[in-house]
Amino acid sequence: DTEVTQTPKHLVMGMTNKKSLKCEQHMGHRAMYWYKQKAKKPPELMFVYSYEKLSINESVPSRFSPECPNSSLLNLHLHALQPEDSALYLCASSQVSLSGTDTQYFGPGTRLTVL
Amino acid sequence: GQSLEQPSEVTAVEGAIVQINCTYQTSGFYGLSWYQQHDGGAPTFLSYNALDGLEETGRFSSFLSRSDSYGYLLLQELQMKDSASYFCAVRDTGANNLFFGTGTRLTVIP
Numbered sequence: 001d002t003e004v005t006q007t008p009k010h011l012v013m014g015m016t017n018k019k020s021l022k023c024e025q026h027m028g029h030r031a032m033y034w035y036k037q038k039a040k041k042p043p044e045l046m047f048v049y050s051y052e053k054l055s056i057n058e059s060v061p062s063r064f065s066p067e068c069p070n071s072s073l074l075n076l077h078l079h080a081l082q083p084e085d086s087a088l089y090l091c092a093s094s095q096v097s098l099s100g101t102d103t104q105y106f107g108p109g110t111r112l113t114v115l
Numbered sequence: 116g117q118s119l120e121q122p123s124e125v126t127a128v129e130g131a132i133v134q135i136n137c138t139y140q141t142s143g144f145y146g147l148s149w150y151q152q153h154d155g156g157a158p159t160f161l162s163y164n165a166l167d168g169l170e171e172t173g174r175f176s177s178f179l180s181r182s183d184s185y186g187y188l189l190l191q192e193l194q195m196k197d198s199a200s201y202f203c204a205v206r207d208t209g210a211n212n213l214f215f216g217t218g219t220r221l222t223v224i225p
Contacts, residue, residue, distance in 0.1 A: 004157075033212065042202050042215035043158065056212055090157065102206075103148075104213060106157035 004107035006091050012113045015081060021110045023074040023091030032074040033104065034066060035090040043090055049074060050096055081114045088112070117141045119203055119216030126222045127193055135188045135219045137203035145206040147179050147186045148213065153199045161188070198223045
């Protein structure tokens with residue numbers, strides 16, 4: 001199984017709402033990632049979890065709150081978002097490797113629209 | 116910091132060969148990866164070069180020159196389904212994250 005699943009596929013929320021994005025993988029990967037991608041732009045790294053611990057936070061605003069409850073699940077909690085946060089949110093997973101050969105497997109993403 | 120530059124758009128004819136270039140400036144370097152992303156889809160891994168030279172995987176090949184901080188993706192026998200965005204990416208030394216290039220939109224025409 002080389003699949004990363006994400007729910008929901010689409011999400012529309014107001015600026016006062018609280019919502020969560022979910023990501024799951026069963027490949028035994030111990031590194032999981034959140035990326036944000038705007039139209040016609042490359043994915044931008046937001047957070048990295050390694051062995052369920054947050055290892056990288058790329059100066060993301062606190063209205064985005066990641067959580068890694070176990071080695072298979074990754075959540076992104078959203079609160080008080082702004083319209084400019086509308087984007088495709090991608091989850092990925094990989095082996096933890098020092099050699100640089102760890103392929104990242106991406107989920108299909110959640111298309112988020114903030115009104 | 117990291118900087119990876121790619122041409123923004125490339126158009127090629129079905130059955131032809133196309134090369135997508137990537138030049139990079141990075142503080143650390145653990146090899147160059149290539150990912151394909153169709154509209155509305157997820158990025159999918161295509162190839163990885165850690166050492167100089169050419170890596171071949173079916174119709175796709177990837178090349179790296181570390182001394183020139185340059186790589187390319189070569190797509191042969193183009194098919195309509197190859198129309199997609201292609202990203203080169205590097206991994207930070209000692210870290211586990213990928214930094215993506217600016218992306219190249221490939222359009223294959225009949």
